[in-house]
Amino acid sequence: MRIAVDAMGGDHAPVEVVKGCVEASRLISHEICLVGDEPRIREELAKYEYNRNQVTVKHAPDVITFEEAPVRAIRTKKESSMVVGINMVKDGEAAIFISAGSSGAIMAGGLFILGRIPGIDRPAIAATIPMLKTGGVALIVDAGANPECKVENLMQFAVMGNLYCKSVFDMEAPRIGLVNMGTEAGKGSGTLKTTYEELTASSLNFVGNVEARDLQESVCDVILCDGMVGNVLLKNLEGTAKTIMSIIQAKFTENVRTKMGAALLLPQIRELKKMFDYSEYGGAPILGVKGALIKMHGSYKANGVKNTILKAIPYAENNVVASIEESVAAMSAAASKEEESSEQQ
Amino acid sequence: MRIAVDAMGGDHAPVEVVKGCVEASRLISHEICLVGDEPRIREELAKYEYNRNQVTVKHAPDVITFEEAPVRAIRTKKESSMVVGINMVKDGEAAIFISAGSSGAIMAGGLFILGRIPGIDRPAIAATIPMLKTGGVALIVDAGANPECKVENLMQFAVMGNLYCKSVFDMEAPRIGLVNMGTEAGKGSGTLKTTYEELTASSLNFVGNVEARDLQESVCDVILCDGMVGNVLLKNLEGTAKTIMSIIQAKFTENVRTKMGAALLLPQIRELKKMFDYSEYGGAPILGVKGALIKMHGSYKANGVKNTILKAIPYAENNVVASIEESVAAMSAAASKEEESSEQQ
Numbered sequence: 001m002r003i004a005v006d007a008m009g010g011d012h013a014p015v016e017v018v019k020g021c022v023e024a025s026r027l028i029s030h031e032i033c034l035v036g037d038e039p040r041i042r043e044e045l046a047k048y049e050y051n052r053n054q055v056t057v058k059h060a061p062d063v064i065t066f067e068e069a070p071v072r073a074i075r076t077k078k079e080s081s082m083v084v085g086i087n088m089v090k091d092g093e094a095a096i097f098i099s100a101g102s103s104g105a106i107m108a109g110g111l112f113i114l115g116r117i118p119g120i121d122r123p124a125i126a127a128t129i130p131m132l133k134t135g136g137v138a139l140i141v142d143a144g145a146n147p148e149c150k151v152e153n154l155m156q157f158a159v160m161g162n163l164y165c166k167s168v169f170d171m172e173a174p175r176i177g178l179v180n181m182g183t184e185a186g187k188g189s190g191t192l193k194t195t196y197e198e199l200t201a202s203s204l205n206f207v208g209n210v211e212a213r214d215l216q217e218s219v220c221d222v223i224l225c226d227g228m229v230g231n232v233l234l235k236n237l238e239g240t241a242k243t244i245m246s247i248i249q250a251k252f253t254e255n256v257r258t259k260m261g262a263a264l265l266l267p268q269i270r271e272l273k274k275m276f277d278y279s280e281y282g283g284a285p286i287l288g289v290k291g292a293l294i295k296m297h298g299s300y301k302a303n304g305v306k307n308t309i310l311k312a313i314p315y316a317e318n319n320v321v322a323s324i325e326e327s328v329a330a331m332s333a334a335a336s337k338e339e340e341s342s343e344q345q
Numbered sequence: 346m347r348i349a350v351d352a353m354g355g356d357h358a359p360v361e362v363v364k365g366c367v368e369a370s371r372l373i374s375h376e377i378c379l380v381g382d383e384p385r386i387r388e389e390l391a392k393y394e395y396n397r398n399q400v401t402v403k404h405a406p407d408v409i410t411f412e413e414a415p416v417r418a419i420r421t422k423k424e425s426s427m428v429v430g431i432n433m434v435k436d437g438e439a440a441i442f443i444s445a446g447s448s449g450a451i452m453a454g455g456l457f458i459l460g461r462i463p464g465i466d467r468p469a470i471a472a473t474i475p476m477l478k479t480g481g482v483a484l485i486v487d488a489g490a491n492p493e494c495k496v497e498n499l500m501q502f503a504v505m506g507n508l509y510c511k512s513v514f515d516m517e518a519p520r521i522g523l524v525n526m527g528t529e530a531g532k533g534s535g536t537l538k539t540t541y542e543e544l545t546a547s548s549l550n551f552v553g554n555v556e557a558r559d560l561q562e563s564v565c566d567v568i569l570c571d572g573m574v575g576n577v578l579l580k581n582l583e584g585t586a587k588t589i590m591s592i593i594q595a596k597f598t599e600n601v602r603t604k605m606g607a608a609l610l611l612p613q614i615r616e617l618k619k620m621f622d623y624s625e626y627g628g629a630p631i632l633g634v635k636g637a638l639i640k641m642h643g644s645y646k647a648n649g650v651k652n653t654i655l656k657a658i659p660y661a662e663n664n665v666v667a668s669i670e671e672s673v674a675a676m677s678a679a680a681s682k683e684e685e686s687s688e689q690q
Contacts, residue, residue: 132588144526147534181489181576188573189492213580216588228533229577231526235558236578240585243477243561247620248593251613261609268596268603275592 001095001316003309004088007036008063008081010100010298017100018044020305025055027310033094035060036081060084066298070104074112082106086113089291096292096316098283098308100300107145110289117321119328122146123288124157124227125295126164127234128281128311131218138215139165139174140223143284144231154178154195154224155202159331160287160324161222162204167318168311169221177210177220179229184209195224241276248272279304282311287324292316346661348654349439352381353408353426354446355643362445363389365650370400372655378439380405381426405429411643415449419457427451431458434636441637441661443628443653445645452490455634462666464673467491468633469502469572470640471509472579473626473656476563483560484510484519485568488629489576499523499540499569500547504676505632505669506567507549512663513656514566522555522565524574529554540569586621593617624649627656632669637661 005021007014014036021032022045031054034041038059045055062080064073077083082101086109088094099106103125110123127143130136141161146153158176165174178196180188185196187209199206210219212233223233248269252262262269274280280303283296292315296308350366352359359381366377367390376399379386383404390400407425409418422428427446431454433439444451448470455468472488475481486506491498503521510519523541525533530541532554544551555564557578568578593614597607607614619625625648628641637660641653 132592147526147537179577181492181573192492211580212577213584213587215581216584225577228526229573232524232557232574232577233581235556236560236581237585239558239561240582241589244586244589247477247617251616252610254613257609258613261606261613264602264606264609265597268599271596272592 001313002031002033002093003312003316004033004035004058004085004094004097005305005309006081006085006097006099006101007034007041008060008101010296010300012299012301013100014040014044016301017305019048020300020302021309022048022050022055023302024306024309025050027306028313029054030313031056032309033058033088035085035088035097036063037061058084058088064101064105066102068102068105070102070108071112073105074108082109083113086110086291086293089293090114096294096312098294098296098312100296100298100305103144103295106293106295107286110286110291110293114289114291114293117288117290117325117328119332120156120160120288120324122149122153122156123286124153124160125230125284126161126287127230127284129223129234129237130275130281132216132275134218136218137169137281138218138221138223139169140225140230140234141287142225142227142230143234144227145286146227148228149191149226151191151194151198154191154226155198156288156328158199158202158204158206158222158224159327161224163323163327164285164287164315164320165221167320167323168314171221173205174221175207175219176204176222176224177207179212179223179225179233180209181211182209183211238278245273245276280307283308285315285320290321290325292321346440346658347376347378347438348657348661349378349380349403349430349433349442350650350654351426351430351442351444351446352379352386353405354444355641355645356445357644357646358445359385359389361646362650364393364647365645366400366654367393367395368647369651369654370395372651373658374399375658376401377654378403378433380430380433380442381408382406403429403433409446409450411447413447413450415447415453416457418450419453427454428458431455431636431638434638435459441639441657443639443641443657445641445643445650448489448640451638451640452631455631455636455638459634459636459638462633462635462670462673464677465501465505465633465669467494467498467501468631469498469505470575470629471506471632472575472629474568474579474582475620475626477561477620479563481563482514482626483563483566483568484514485570485575485579486632487570487572487575488579489572490631491572493573494536494571496536496539496543499536499571500543501633501673503544503547503549503551503567503569504672506569508668508672509630509632509660509665510566512665512668513659516566518550519566520552520564521549521567521569522552524557524568524570524578525554526556527554528556583623590618590621625652628653630660630665635666635670637666
């Protein structure tokens with residue numbers, strides 16, 4: 001299997017991306033292909049010992065920046081690392097493409113180069129978040145692709161999130177929770193009320209409405225919401241954890257006594273830090289396009305890149321994209337059969 | 346000034362509510378009137394030393410529960426502590442009414458008993474959150490009353506939040522931030538885009554889009570968003586802080602060594618706990634109704650009740666409700682004048 005990685009995307013590209021890829025290559029046997037400006041990538045690669053058959057380079061001289069209008073950039077910059085990488089997935093040259101570049105561009109690239117899976121109206125970004133208490137994880141869908149969603153979008157996100165959790169996290173029957181302002185049925189907007197009813201009627205393991213307050217109590221595995229709410233959840237968690245860690249750091253180094261206390265607690269403080277370190281949890285797949293694409297956090301350093309590659313392997317190997325295609329096709333077939341039979345009555 | 350408090354609302358009523366009122370009465374000179382079942386309240390009051398002229402009781406034999414449909418409950422339970430208390434505000438018998446009862450009921454009571462301020466289409470819940478790093482606060486509007494909002498609702502929330510921060514937090518020019526998925530203009534839904542433009546054109550101190558990740562960096566004073574997003578923000582912050590504190594507690598008591606470390610850090614850990622304790626920050630006003638109503642967290646104990654009363658005083662004393670009425674009337678007058686002159690052209 002070949003894993004293509006955008007060497008030019010993100011705040012620390014290509015230095016940290018190349019480093020992360022070399023580190024990942026030492027832990028796996030799959031080929032990692034760095035996509036981007038070849039001379040620049042070779043310059044970075046020269047710093048390390050690596051297997052030349054396993055870490056390869058695909059030249060792409062152009063770069064799409066965060067400032068560019070995504071759709072226009074994808075359409076005009078054919079030689080960019082983003083477009084070349086996504087085309088590798090399209091042409092079967094790579095099983096997956098990973099990028100820390102602009103979310104808008106990877107989304108547009110997915111839509112225009114790979115296309116939507118038939119039956120999926122809007123692709124979604126799925127982000128893995130840590131369940132701090134249990135040590136497990138949960139998946140937020142949508143984490144920011146679609147600020148406004150209809151019932152059918154949310155239902156499709158639920159189906160995709162369910163399959164992702166089954167395949168990648170090895171969960172038997174992922175618990176689907178609908179983010180709402182209260183846990184009672186009948187809460188929230190009309191869209192949420194109808195989605196609640198449809199989820200109840202579906203074969204998914206729907207556990208009802210969930211409140212943002214209880215998410216860390218691991219009340220569900222798929223945190224279902226529109227992209228605005230998902231984005232707020234994800235970023236708020238990240239911001240709050242970061243703030244709390246920086247306050248702890250400041251308070252625990254206040255004086256000699258606190259420094260002694262902190263020294264005794266050092267292994268526990270390190271564990272806490274690791275828990276809150278977002279680069280431990282890998283990137284976010286774009287679910288709903290005809291190919292495996294993963295968006296990494298723009299701020300990821302080598303460790304984040306390495307972890308994203310490692311976590312991407314089951315997604316590509318278990319061919320989650322094909323499972324989604326099959327499930328959605330089966331759903332559409334069942335729906336049209338139902339329609340037909342109700343027309344005949 | 347008389348402050349009316351719902352003695353029967355919340356998880357720990359009347360025990361903790363009465364205790365909190367007595368504690369608050371020792372710190373202020375205003376009258377606190379406990380509204381609810383008089384014999385039950387007197388029984389609780391008998392446990393304390395208090396000034397009988399300052400802590401009074403208004404009998405209301407009925408209670409509205411969390412399970413009841415809010416509008417129906419407000420319309421039928423005329424003798425409930427909630428309805429009696431809100432009527433005290435309407436009749437000028439109390440400057441403010443505070444309740445830890447059902448949000449839906451207090452909202453419905455505000456709408457049906459007091460009525461909306463002319464020019465405000467939808468009242469909002471405004472929640473104060475701590476800025477952990479700076480020790481300051483920020484105001485989320487709407488924190489959960491309106492899951493879906495139009496541009497005009499958000500604009501009205503901005504005006505009300507601005508006046509609240511000026512009067513209650515003594516801010517000169519509160520910074521209004523619009524919660525969005527990115528900080529650039531042109532992000533998010535159509536509603537958010539138009540709101541961005543209108544805020545830019547307004548006389549408010551609009552600082553642009555803000556991301557959930559940066560809120561703890563004190564990027565704005567009024568966190569403007571629809572009720573769904575506000576509710577998620579508020580509850581996620583609460584849940585994350587609670588989880589992190591419980592993990593710290595568990596990790597720091599793991600063994601003899603960590604317990605020694607924690608003992609050395611005890612004052613710092615206590616400070617952290619206090620920072621994350623939501624009962625330190627008081628209740629949430631219902632902005633946009635013709636009277637001062639404050640909703641407390643259902644789980645508040647005496648300390649939360651006491652703090653809510655203390656923080657409610659500037660809201661009532663500075664007559665923020667009247668300021669909102671005046672501002673909105675002036676805005677409407679200006680808008681209709683503009684319309685008139687454009688018609689004449």
